[in-house]
Each structure stands twice: as structure tokens, then as C-alpha cells.
Amino acid sequence: MISFVVGHGIIPYLHTFYAAPIVEHGKLTAIIIEYKNGRGAIRGRQFIDATGDADLALHLQLPSFEPETLQPPTTCAKIQGLNSLGNFNWQQAIREHGVEFGLDPDWGWGGPIPRLPDVELRVDTHVFDCDTSGSQLSRAEIEGRCQVRAIMDLIRKYGPADANMTLVDLAATIGARETKRIVASYRLSEEDVLHGHWFEDAIANGSYRVNIHHANGPGITFRYLDGAEVVIPERGVEPVKKRWRDPVDTNPTFYQIPRRYLLQDRIPNLVLAGRMLDADKTAFSAARVMVNMNQTGEAAGVACALAINEGIPIQSADPAAIRKALAEGGSIIV
Numbered sequence: 001m002i003s004f005v006v007g008h009g010i011i012p013y014l015h016t017f018y019a020a021p022i023v024e025h026g027k028l029t030a031i032i033i034e035y036k037n038g039r040g041a042i043r044g045r046q047f048i049d050a051t052g053d054a055d056l057a058l059h060l061q062l063p064s065f066e067p068e069t070l071q072p073p074t075t076c077a078k079i080q081g082l083n084s085l086g087n088f089n090w091q092q093a094i095r096e097h098g099v100e101f102g103l104d105p106d107w108g109w110g111g112p113i114p115r116l117p118d119v120e121l122r123v124d125t126h127v128f129d130c131d132t133s134g135s136q137l138s139r140a141e142i143e144g145r146c147q148v149r150a151i152m153d154l155i156r157k158y159g160p161a162d163a164n165m166t167l168v169d170l171a172a173t174i175g176a177r178e179t180k181r182i183v184a185s186y187r188l189s190e191e192d193v194l195h196g197h198w199f200e201d202a203i204a205n206g207s208y209r210v211n212i213h214h215a216n217g218p219g220i221t222f223r224y225l226d227g228a229e230v231v232i233p234e235r236g237v238e239p240v241k242k243r244w245r246d247p248v249d250t251n252p253t254f255y256q257i258p259r260r261y262l263l264q265d266r267i268p269n270l271v272l273a274g275r276m277l278d279a280d281k282t283a284f285s286a287a288r289v290m291v292n293m294n295q296t297g298e299a300a301g302v303a304c305a306l307a308i309n310e311g312i313p314i315q316s317a318d319p320a321a322i323r324k325a326l327a328e329g330g331s332i333i334v
């Protein structure tokens, strides 16, 4: 990736924060940045907002919406030595003793990290009732870290005395799952995702299930394209299996995100990418994952390059040309 950036004349600005837009005659002409040198500006012909929280689009006052409830953010941790706990069921112990350590009932998951045999990525925390895109971010950051600390303390108190367990890493920032979203030229719907609709201007394919972390309490709901639904109510509690629809002969295996999602009609030279996705609650909960958002980012870059090369507004860039360029770059285009 580094050689790709450096070898293609791209000038990276690491450790640099986008701060504000500059709009002249209805067109976005530059962005203000904050970096080690102080304040600066970067001019451009095309801009992509890929900030997750839609910082640029919101500062430009593009129409936005926030679902009634937001999926809660999580502080991830890497923990070494959980194997040394032996048969001690630490998830059950959190369930039994969490209150003593200030932990609300919750649910979490984790897994091994390739080539780090004794280290697990753990995703055991949630900060409820919190919008991480604004002034509540600091509270969330502190609360998420405190939850990790509480889990470590709890396991040390109730786990085997000879366990050899260490917190080796905390995520640099708390991870936001869902914040404000921008109204685009198309809103992806539950029907589009769960019934696997195809679009002529599709720029991304996704097969990830609907994955809703419950907003104000423990648990998670999964909905699969084959009609199955699984709800995990709380850690240590058996999952509840049901169906959101009866089986059909031809189950869809994937859904698509159309190019129209990248576009809005207020600022002609701004493209949207990532989890500011215009989608209803259910569609968002499937589409928001990395493999899908990566594809929207790539499509946004390709669309901007085509528009610049042809000297046309991004809205006029031919969807077929974008899909062709993506396919030539190795993307699966159906």
C-alpha cells in the first residue's frame, strides 16, 4: 500500500485533521486542515468525504439524518494469556460479578489474531446512550477504556490465581458503529439488502449479514439472507434462533450498493464514501462493514478520477465506465 501511494504521485498527509470546508460560488474549492505546522488548506477539484462521521458533508450542511437509536460504540482490546484461565468461564464471571465492577449487562465477542498464538482481539464493551460524533466522544473514550479495565480487574479477582493474563493493546480510539448519515441520491433499503436486489450502477457487492448491536442494552441481532435470524440476548445466554422469513427456493447470496449512494445534489464536486451511507436501519446494519465500505471508497476514487480526466461533473460520469474501471482494477463487478 505504501509503495502504491508513494509510487503514484499521491501526497499523503498523515497526522493531519480535516477542520472546515471552503466554498466559493457554490463549489467546494479547498478544505482547511490542522497539522503540526499549524493551520493549512488543501485545494482540489474533487473531494471525497470518507471520515465515517461525515464531518465534511455535515459542515457543508448537506441534508442528514440520524436513526432513532444508534448502535453503541466499542473499545476493542488485545489480551494475551486468556488460555491460561483454563476452564474458568470468564464471560459467565462477568455476568455474575459485573455490577461489582460497574459493568452493565452486555454481550461481546472476540477471536484469535493470526501469527499471535496467545493473543485475542476482544470486543467486549459497549458504551450505551452515546453519540460519538460530537461532544460525547470524550465520555465514550473514557467509559470504553474503564470497561476494559473493569473486565481485567474482575478476571484477576475471580479467575485462577496462577493465570498469566496481560492487556497488550487498547484500540487507539473507541470505535463508532453508527452516527449521522447523509441523504444521497439513493437510500439503500432493508428490502434491497435482505432480498439481494441488483442495481445497474452497482459499485459494491456485500454478503455480510445484518448485524444490529442493540442500542440501549445487551445483545445483538443477526439476520441472514437465507431467512434465518439469531438473537444473542446477553453474554452467557443461549442464542435464540428464529426466522425473519420462510425458506425460499432461490435464496439471494449477496446484495449490492449502487453508485447513486456516492452522490448528492448540493455540492457537485463532493463524493461520499463509507459509513455515512444513506440506508435504512436494517440495510445499514449489513452494509456498514469493512469489506463493503472499502468498495465504496474505491468506487469514489475511480469516479473522481474519471470525472477529472474527462473534465465533467461527477454526476455525469458514466456508471458503466466506473464499473469497467473497477473491474479492470480487480473488483468483482456483476
Ligand SMILES: Cc1cc2nc3c(=O)[nH]c(=O)nc-3n(C[C@H](O)[C@H](O)[C@H](O)COP(=O)(O)OP(=O)(O)OC[C@H]3O[C@@H](n4cnc5c(N)ncnc54)[C@H](O)[C@@H]3O)c2cc1C
Pocket (backbone or CB within 6 Å): 016, 017, 018, 019, 050, 051, 052, 053, 055, 073, 074, 075, 076, 123, 174, 175, 176, 177, 273, 274, 275, 276, 288, 289, 290, 291, 293
Ligand atoms: C468495534 C467495532 C467492531 C467492528 N467489527 C467489524 C468486523 O468484525 N468486521 C467488519 O467488516 N466491520 C466491523 N466493524 C464496522 C467497520 O469497521 C466500520 O463500519 C467501517 O470501518 C467504516 O468504514 P469507514 O471508512 O466509513 O470509516 P472508518 O474506517 O472509521 O474510517 C474513517 C477514517 O477517517 C478518519 N477521520 C475521521 N474524521 C477525520 C477528520 N476530521 N480529519 C481527518 N481524518 C478523519 C478516521 O480517523 C478514520 O481513519 C466494526 C466496527 C466497530 C466500531
